[in-house]
Every structure is written in structure tokens, then in C-alpha cells.
Amino acid sequence: MIELLVTVFSATFFVTVVRTTTPLLFAALGGLISDLSGALNVALEGMMLIAALTAVIVSVYAPWYVAVLSGVAAGAMLGALMAFFHLRLKADIILVGFAVNILATGGTVFALSRATGGDKGTSINLPSKAVPAVDLSFLEAIPAVGPTLKSLLSGHSILSWLGVFMVFAVWYFLFRTPYGLWLRGVGEYPAAPEAAGIPVAKVRAWSLVASGALAGIGGAQLAMFNYIGFTRDMTAGRGFIALGAVLLGARHPVGAMLAALLFGIFEALAVVMPNLFNWIPGEMIQTIPFVVTVLALILFSYRAQRARQMRTLSKI
Amino acid sequence: MSTTSPSRWKTIRNETGRALTALVIALAVALVVILLTSADPGAAFQTLLTAPLSSNRTMGLWIDDVAKLTLTGLAFSLVFQARQFSMGVQGQVYMGGLFAALIAMSPIGATPLAIPVAMLAAMCAGAVYGFIPGYAKARFGASEIVSSLMLNYIAILVVNYLIRAHLAPAGTGQLMTAKFPDTAIFPAILPGTRFDLGIIIALVATFAVWFLLYRTSWGLKLRLVGHNPKFAEYAGIRSSFIMVSAMTVAGAFGGLLGSVFVQGRAFGNLAQNFDGNLAFEGILIAIVARSRPLAVPVVALAYGYLRQGAQLMGIRTDVPTEMISVVQAIIILLVASSFSLPGKKLFAGLFGRKPTSAAAPEAAQ
Numbered sequence: 001m002i003e004l005l006v007t008v009f010s011a012t013f014f015v016t017v018v019r020t021t022t023p024l025l026f027a028a029l030g031g032l033i034s035d036l037s038g039a040l041n042v043a044l045e046g047m048m049l050i051a052a053l054t055a056v057i058v059s060v061y062a063p064w065y066v067a068v069l070s071g072v073a074a075g076a077m078l079g080a081l082m083a084f085f086h087l088r089l090k091a092d093i094i095l096v097g098f099a100v101n102i103l104a105t106g107g108t109v110f111a112l113s114r115a116t117g118g119d120k121g122t123s124i125n126l127p128s129k130a131v132p133a134v135d136l137s138f139l140e141a142i143p144a145v146g147p148t149l150k151s152l153l154s155g156h157s158i159l160s161w162l163g164v165f166m167v168f169a170v171w172y173f174l175f176r177t178p179y180g181l182w183l184r185g186v187g188e189y190p191a192a193p194e195a196a197g198i199p200v201a202k203v204r205a206w207s208l209v210a211s212g213a214l215a216g217i218g219g220a221q222l223a224m225f226n227y228i229g230f231t232r233d234m235t236a237g238r239g240f241i242a243l244g245a246v247l248l249g250a251r252h253p254v255g256a257m258l259a260a261l262l263f264g265i266f267e268a269l270a271v272v273m274p275n276l277f278n279w280i281p282g283e284m285i286q287t288i289p290f291v292v293t294v295l296a297l298i299l300f301s302y303r304a305q306r307a308r309q310m311r312t313l314s315k316i
Numbered sequence: 317m318s319t320t321s322p323s324r325w326k327t328i329r330n331e332t333g334r335a336l337t338a339l340v341i342a343l344a345v346a347l348v349v350i351l352l353t354s355a356d357p358g359a360a361f362q363t364l365l366t367a368p369l370s371s372n373r374t375m376g377l378w379i380d381d382v383a384k385l386t387l388t389g390l391a392f393s394l395v396f397q398a399r400q401f402s403m404g405v406q407g408q409v410y411m412g413g414l415f416a417a418l419i420a421m422s423p424i425g426a427t428p429l430a431i432p433v434a435m436l437a438a439m440c441a442g443a444v445y446g447f448i449p450g451y452a453k454a455r456f457g458a459s460e461i462v463s464s465l466m467l468n469y470i471a472i473l474v475v476n477y478l479i480r481a482h483l484a485p486a487g488t489g490q491l492m493t494a495k496f497p498d499t500a501i502f503p504a505i506l507p508g509t510r511f512d513l514g515i516i517i518a519l520v521a522t523f524a525v526w527f528l529l530y531r532t533s534w535g536l537k538l539r540l541v542g543h544n545p546k547f548a549e550y551a552g553i554r555s556s557f558i559m560v561s562a563m564t565v566a567g568a569f570g571g572l573l574g575s576v577f578v579q580g581r582a583f584g585n586l587a588q589n590f591d592g593n594l595a596f597e598g599i600l601i602a603i604v605a606r607s608r609p610l611a612v613p614v615v616a617l618a619y620g621y622l623r624q625g626a627q628l629m630g631i632r633t634d635v636p637t638e639m640i641s642v643v644q645a646i647i648i649l650l651v652a653s654s655f656s657l658p659g660k661k662l663f664a665g666l667f668g669r670k671p672t673s674a675a676a677p678e679a680a681q
Binding site for chain 2: 040042085089090094098099100102106107109113120237240241243244247281282283286287291294302305
């Protein structure tokens with residue numbers, strides 16, 4: 001137990017948490033935007049998976065930032081596809097989302113085996129690149145706190161820093177710009193913005209595209225930093241956990257970030273625990289993020305329900 | 317079910333037409349993908365379309381898939397009819413498979429009771445696993461989509477662990493249990509193929525779900541809740557009870573599928589990751605069948621054929637089996653969307669515009 005505490009309060013654990021949280025954070029922000037516009041995006045998982053593979057394959061031939069951008073573009077295109085089928089052809093958004101997920105699980109294996117010449121498991125024989133880490137070792141020069149600061153802040157992916165910025169950017173967009181107000185209005189009560197002449201379908205379509213783009217960054221981070229290279233089903237439910245983070249985050253970017261951080265911490269625990277407790281079977285440790293998601297979801301929904309009941313009671 | 321009413325026939329015709337259109341479009345896209353990627357596209361496409369009929373064995377494989385697809389399609393149909401998006405069939409399959417295997421490997425496994433008791437245990441396990449997300453939604457308002465998906469992952473990890481550490485024969489390092497005793501494995505209807513009890517179970521289950529949905533008051537309430545929850549609430553139906561019970565019953569069918577998996581002649585044991593993602597394909601079956609239980613086996617028959625063709629294409633040619641997921645996604649997208657109207661417009665536009673656009677250059681000449 002002591003060893004676990006020592007590990008958890010170490011700087012390396014913090015770095016691991018940042019690493020595991022980043023993909024979840026991007027996906028959760030993406031899910032948040034589409035959820036606020038009134039379309040629950042269950043395809044975050046598939047979008048991340050396809051973006052991860054796209055980024056890996058492009059990174060063989062192009063610099064890392066082009067690869068990340070191509071992952072973003074892949075996610076955005078899937079978002080546009082969902083928007084087309086949901087808004088133009090009136091298909092149920094959840095079914096459309098699962099169609100994207102099914103396309104992703106099979107399609108990535110198919111594309112992977114084409115790209116690697118028959119390997120259906122990993123992209124290990126593709127020389128794919130990584131997202132560079134931000135080196136802040138100059139912080140060490142600061143007296144007293146320098147070394148601690150350096151070990152906490154140095155060595156994160158550029159995308160992790162972008163993630164922190166994105167939380168602010170999404171918040172600013174949603175709550176400080178007219179377009180954010182449109183988006184929230186469309187999700188809250190579509191008839192009102194419709195009457196005010198706001199193009200409801202267009203707002204939803206763009207929010208699905210943005211949602212896909214954000215999930216795409218998450219996928220790129222996963223396959224170009226957390227792991228270098230693509231493995232079959234490598235998202236392993238992260239898109240669905242991110243969806244849980246959206247529901248848990250009280251429909252606010254900061255809430256989504258905190259929820260993503262919570263799940264990131266437990267995923268990081270699942271990463272470090274096998275070394276500490278080799279008597280706990282690995283499969284049981286791997287269930288931790290999923291168990292925590294279910295429990296957190298139930299607990300939070302219960303509290304939200306109680307709060308709603310209290311409000312209606314106080315009105316009477 | 318009166319089959320004489322003309323409107324019903326019209327609905328069936330329309331729905332079949334939509335499904336077939338979606339299938340043709342999806343196959344056309346598949347053909348393009350095969351043309352782009354295969355060294356011998358002709359052989360690959362031919363294998364996809366004809367291979368399941370090539371021998372008794374492959375036909376057995378096809379029918380085996382049809383039985384399983386029917387059961388997962390029924391489980392999804394039940395929850396979809398109640399407008400719940402519980403995606404937990406995969407977890408129920410693993411739990412059902414686990415409990416069926418536990419019974420089959422216990423002393424009961426060697427007695428004639430093995431098959432019914434194992435099936436019952438699997439259904440109970442699946443029902444419990446379907447109940448959890450339903451209860452969490454009804455009582456706490458937790459999204460059933462997320463919780464059921466999380467439970468899927470948990471079930472797979474737990475079952476894989478139990479197989480690796482406890483159920484596999486000690487010291488072999490195998491990731492599956494030993495074969496069950498013969499009394500616990502479904503008897504073959506055609507010897508030497510996988511044509512076994514599973515297909516009969518699937519047909520009985522189809523009838524059972526149809527009876528539950530269309531001939532009991534519970535089914536009527538369930539369809540009402542799915543159709544218009546507010547109206548159902550005003551009519552005095554406890555929609556949360558209906559919701560939870562629908563997910564529980566669907567869970568029982570998911571569990572039954574688990575038992576059909578492990579006790580069928582295809583396996584006859586419990587192996588890691590045994591479901592091969594088949595459980596999720598029930599979404600496609602349920603959507604194309606419009607969640608109508610009697611249509612589920614028909615859709616499963618057609619889709620199972622395609623699925624088996626893709627498997628054989630993966631084995632016999634250079635096109636990977638996973639190509640079929642493109643077809644799956646397109647079928648779901650097209651059938652779920654109301655594409656008939658824009659589709660008709662599009663066709664009208666194509667055929668209406670073609671002559672004029674063809675005529676225009678002539679006129680210019």
C-alpha cells in the first residue's frame with residue numbers, strides 16, 4: 001500500500017496521468033460540443049480509432065504535424081458524414097454513431113493489413129513517427145522549486161499542452177462568443193433559435209465536425225505519443241469512457257476536463273499497478289477504468305437526479 | 317398476425333425494397349473496394365457472393381451464423397422496441413457463455429440435464445447483466461449506452477481472466493477450456509456439420525419474442541413506451557418498470573446466445589474472445605428488420621450469408637474479411653436513414669437530367 005502511495009505521489013505518475021488523460025480530454029471536449037448542440041456523439045471511439053490509424057500511416061511519409069492534422073481531418077470527415085446522415089437523411093444519431101464505430105473496428109484492420117502488407121495486428125513494421133515532447137529543462141535553473149517544476153512540467157506531449165489550451169478555447173467559444181450561444185441554444189431548445197433565424201441544422205453539422213476533429217487529435221495523441229504505432233482496437237473503449245466523461249462533466253468544458261482527469265488517473269493506476277502488485281491478475285487491473293466509469297456515472301446521475309428533485313420540491 | 321391486410325404487405329414490400337437497395341449500394345461499394353485492393357478482384361468478389369454454398373460444411377457454417385445472428389438480433393430488437401439503446405449484448409454473451417461453461421464442466425455436465433440447465437443458467441446470467449444498466453437508468457438516470465458498453469468490457473476481461481487462470485487445463489498455457497462432455501454439447505442435426513440445435517433454439521426464441529411483444533399486455537406496454545413514453549406515462553404505464561424488464565428479458569436472450577456459442581458444435585468449450593464481434597452485428601439485424609421479431613431470422617439468413625462469404629473470402633483470397641465492415645456500416649446508415657425520398661429525387665434528377673445534359677452538347681454541335 002505504501003509503495004502505491006509513493007508511486008501515486010511521484011512526478012512520474014503525474015506525467016503518466018497527463019499522458020493517459022490527454023486522449024480522453026480531447027475526445028471528451030469533442031463529445032461535449034456535439035452533446036451541447038443536441039446530438040449525442042457515440043462515435044467518439046470509432047473516430048479516435050480511424051484518426052489514430054490515419055495519423056500513423058501519414059506519419060510514415062510526412063512530418064508529425066502533418067500526420068496529426070490528417071488525423072484531425074479524418075475525424076472531421078467522419079463528423080461530416082454523421083451530420084449528413086443524421087441531419088439530411090434523418091437517421092437516428094445513435095445508430096449513425098454505431099455505424100461509424102463498426103466501420104472503424106473492421107475498416108482499420110482492413111486498412112492496416114493493406115498498409116503493412118498483411119499484418120492485421122500492429123503497425124510495428126511501419127516506421128511511424130511520434131509527437132515531440134516539450135522539453136522544459138531550463139526550469140531547473142529556478143532556485144528551490146526548479147527541479148520539481150521540471151519533473152512535473154517537462155516531457156509532456158505538445159498535444160497535452162494544446163489540450164489545456166483547448167479547454168480554455170472551448171469554454172471561451174461556448175460562453176463568450178455568439179456562435180457558442182447559438183450552439184447551446186440549438187441544443188437546449190431548437191425551436192427558439194430556429195425562430196430567431198439561426199440555421200439550426202448548420203450549427204449541429206459544424207458541431208459534429210468539430211467533435212470529430214477533437215476526437216481526431218485524441219486519436220493522434222494515442223497512436224503517436226502514448227503508443228508509437230497502431231494496434232488493432234487500440235482505443236479499447238476510451239471513446240466510450242470519454243462519452244461517460246461528457247455526461248459526468250455537467251456539460252461544461254472544465255467539468256469534462258475534471259472527469260477526463262479522473263478517468264485518466266485510474267487508467268494511469270492500471271498502468272503502474274501491475275509492477276507493484278503482481279499478485280493481482282492483469283485483467284482485473286484493466287477493468288479498473290471501466291468499473292470507475294460505471295460507478296462515477298451512476299453516482300453522478302443519482303446526485304443530478306436528487307438536485308432536480310430538490311429544485312422541483314422547492315418550487316412547490 | 318393477419319397476413320391478408322394489404323397495408324401490411326405494402327409495408328413489407330417497402331421495407332424489403334429499402335433493405336435490398338441498401339444492400340445493392342453497399343455491395344457496389346464493396347466491389348469498388350475489392351477492385352482497388354485485390355490482385356484478383358473477380359475471384360474475391362465471386363468468393364464473397366457464392367462461397368457459402370460451396371459445400372455442406374460451409375452451409376453448416378452459414379446456418380450456425382444465422383442462428384447466432386438471429387439471437388443477437390432479437391436481443392437488440394427487444395431493447396430497440398422500447399427505445400432503449402442498451403448495447404450490452406456482448407457482455408451478456410460472455411456472462412451467459414461463462415455460466416453455461418461452468419454448468420457443462422460441473423458434474424451436471426455429464427448428465428442428460430446438461431443442455432437445459434446450462435441454457436437456463438446462461439439466460440439467468442445474461443438477464444442479471446442486462447438488468448444492471450436498466451436499473452441504473454431507471455433508478456439513477458445513468459445513460460444506458462455508456463454503462464452497458466462499460467459492462468461489456470468488464471465482462472470480456474473477467475471471462476478472459478477466469479479462462480486463463482482457472483478454467484483452462486492447468487499447465488497447458490491454453491487460452492480455452494477443455495472440450496465439454498458430449499452430453500453438454502448440442503447434438504448435430506446433420507452429422508459432420510455445424511447444423512445443430514442452435515438454429516432450432518433461435519427459431520423458438522424468435523417465436524417467443526414475437527409472442528411476448530405482440531400477444532401479451534407487457535409487450536403492448538413495451539411498444540407503447542417505445543413509441544411515445546409520455547403517452548404511456550399518462551396511460552398509467554410504469555415506464556421505468558417496462559424499461560428495466562425489457563432490458564432484463566433482452567439480457568436473457570443475450571445470455572442464451574452465450575450458451576449457444578459455447579455449447580454449439582463450433583466450439584464445445586469456452587475460449588477467450590469467443591464471440592468474434594458477432595454480438596454487435598445484432599444492431600444491423602435489428603435495424604434492417606425494423607425490430608420486428610418475425611423479420612429477424614429472414615434478415616439474419618441474408619446477412620449471415622454475406623458474413624460467411626466474407627469469412628471465406630478472407631481465407632481463400634487476398635481481401636481481408638474485415639472489408640465486410642464497410643458493407644455493414646453502409647447498410648446501417650442507409651436503412652436507418654429515410655433515404656427513399658432524397659433517393660427518389662436523386663434518381664429522378666439523374667434520369668431526368670441525363671437526357672437534357674446529353675442533349676445539350678448535341679444541340680451545341
